[in-house]
Amino acid sequence: MRLFDPSYTVADIFRSHFDKYLQQFGPVPKHYYTVVNAMMRCRTEALGGHIYTCDSCSHEITLYNSCGNRHCTVCQALTRAKWVEKRTQEALPIQYYHVVFTLPHQLNPIVLRNRKIMYKILFKAVEKTLLALGKDPKYLGGELGFILVLHTWGQNLMDHPHIHCIIPAGALDSKNNTWRSAPKNFLFPVAVMSKLFRGKFMDSFRKAVRDGKINPLQVATPQFPCCNDLVNKLFKITWVTNVKEPFESPTNLIKYLARYTHRIAISNHRIITVQNDQVTFSYKDYADNDKIKQMTLSAVEFIRRFMMHVLPDGFMRMRHYGFLGNKSKKKKLPLIRTLIEQSGSTDSTRSIENEEKKPNPVEDPWLCPLCKKGALRKNREVKPAIKEARTLVVND
Numbered sequence: 001m002r003l004f005d006p007s008y009t010v011a012d013i014f015r016s017h018f019d020k021y022l023q024q025f026g027p028v029p030k031h032y033y034t035v036v037n038a039m040m041r042c043r044t045e046a047l048g049g050h051i052y053t054c055d056s057c058s059h060e061i062t063l064y065n066s067c068g069n070r071h072c073t074v075c076q077a078l079t080r081a082k083w084v085e086k087r088t089q090e091a092l093p094i095q096y097y098h099v100v101f102t103l104p105h106q107l108n109p110i111v112l113r114n115r116k117i118m119y120k121i122l123f124k125a126v127e128k129t130l131l132a133l134g135k136d137p138k139y140l141g142g143e144l145g146f147i148l149v150l151h152t153w154g155q156n157l158m159d160h161p162h163i164h165c166i167i168p169a170g171a172l173d174s175k176n177n178t179w180r181s182a183p184k185n186f187l188f189p190v191a192v193m194s195k196l197f198r199g200k201f202m203d204s205f206r207k208a209v210r211d212g213k214i215n216p217l218q219v220a221t222p223q224f225p226c227c228n229d230l231v232n233k234l235f236k237i238t239w240v241t242n243v244k245e246p247f248e249s250p251t252n253l254i255k256y257l258a259r260y261t262h263r264i265a266i267s268n269h270r271i272i273t274v275q276n277d278q279v280t281f282s283y284k285d286y287a288d289n290d291k292i293k294q295m296t297l298s299a300v301e302f303i304r305r306f307m308m309h310v311l312p313d314g315f316m317r318m319r320h321y322g323f324l325g326n327k328s329k330k331k332k333l334p335l336i337r338t339l340i341e342q343s344g345s346t347d348s349t350r351s352i353e354n355e356e357k358k359p360n361p362v363e364d365p366w367l368c369p370l371c372k373k374g375a376l377r378k379n380r381e382v383k384p385a386i387k388e389a390r391t392l393v394v395n396d
Helices: 010-025 030-041 077-090 105-113 115-135 190-210 227-236 250-261 299-307 329-343
Strands: 049-054 060-064 096-102 145-153 159-168 170-173 178-181 241-243 271-275 278-285 291-298 318-322 376-382
Touching: 010 030, 010 271, 010 299, 060 376, 077 250, 096 115, 096 190, 096 250, 105 115, 105 159, 105 227, 115 145, 115 159, 115 190, 115 318, 145 250, 159 250, 170 329, 178 329, 190 227, 190 241, 278 299, 291 299
Parallel strands: none
Antiparallel strands: 049 060, 049 376, 096 159, 096 241, 145 159, 145 318, 170 178, 271 278, 278 291
């Protein structure tokens, strides 16, 4: 829980400009209202909270409850910390890879109009690609394990659907009860991954169009007036698959990837100013040597871009597969650890148990901000002030 908040927040922008957004773009799906209501109430009197008192100087501070919504810009810290702890306990003492599969920009308009089915196809294509390459005897010849995380945005908040993958460098051969380690600093050929991913995705995409799950008319664009034109174009281009340098330390990898697994389209700390119905925020320009730049949008356009990344209701954006699947890992991870130890195939420079303990550079969040000596301790509860909270009403 943070004691000091940034000057401007996404929730503030929603409070002051969401009505204008609705006037311009009309009613939105019901679960959008749920997200916006949660963010506007987050850490306000509407949700109640607690008063904390310094045990040294008696200074008091009120901390309001968080909404817990997965799209909220201030509610991911605790979830991220718990995720890191669990993944660290599961980590294997081997190299790990961070791989990113990205859809071509030509598909973006279709994704926006068919989010649920297109995201489902994207997950399935990545899953089939990695499992197939893991089973291929030319590479590992066993069952791969991996975690997939969907991101739908770029730094400028425009649509940019892609999947981040966390992949241990090896596979479990259940038939022979052996662990097959990947070669040092090599997982699979990038060109092979890209081509196979393209094929898997396009096969499911064409089937979805054929079965009526995606309206062929929605596939047509000014550049590609019919579905066949788009399909032919997509088969001729190279799909982007990016393999990062492997991490020797699983713990460092997990902490690094926690920034991706629980990231929201934009953090409050990137918002520089909100004034005159304009929002200015910082972004990293990957096309210009990762330079940090500023972008200014109307508040309504800012909200429109943010809302593009609200996931379909109930859609899971983080999924586990192979020997890291929820039904498999309790049984298979202990076996894999034993096999790795027996084979002497540990690739990391040190085991998880011997991971170097580094001091936490983050200042103690419960230190009294006034006297800098005492600790803030929970004193009394603040009841929710629901009647004072603004609530968006869904018009049927």
